[in-house]
Amino acid sequence: MVIGLAGNKADLVTENKRQVDTREVVEYADENRLIFMEISAKQGDNVTEIFINIAKQVVVKQSASTLHKSSKKIPPSKSKSSCFSSNTDNKS
Numbered sequence: 001m002v003i004g005l006a007g008n009k010a011d012l013v014t015e016n017k018r019q020v021d022t023r024e025v026v027e028y029a030d031e032n033r034l035i036f037m038e039i040s041a042k043q044g045d046n047v048t049e050i051f052i053n054i055a056k057q058v059v060v061k062q063s064a065s066t067l068h069k070s071s072k073k074i075p076p077s078k079s080k081s082s083c084f085s086s087n088t089d090n091k092s
Contacts, residue, residue: 002058003034003054004036004050004051005034005037006038006039006046007022007025007038009042010046011042
């Protein structure tokens with residue numbers, strides 16, 4: 001699962017008037033494996049970018065999951081015969 005955390009209203013915030021410290025949010029996002037970006041929906045800043053980043057991570061995780069599933073070991077055959085055929089009647 002991929003989750004994005006958007007800090008909105010980036011257009012209204014100055015460093016000394018923040019309600020939440022950016023370092024705290026980044027730390028929280030890192031600890032919880034979230035994609036974090038500050039955005040401004042009003043100005044359109046980073047709105048598209050956060051969705052693109054989420055989509056990229058979905059593709060990466062899906063590819064890794066598919067690769068993991070395809071790399072599972074095939075259980076050995078219960079049959080005592082093999083696929084190899086030793087045909088002694090080799091007629092050319």
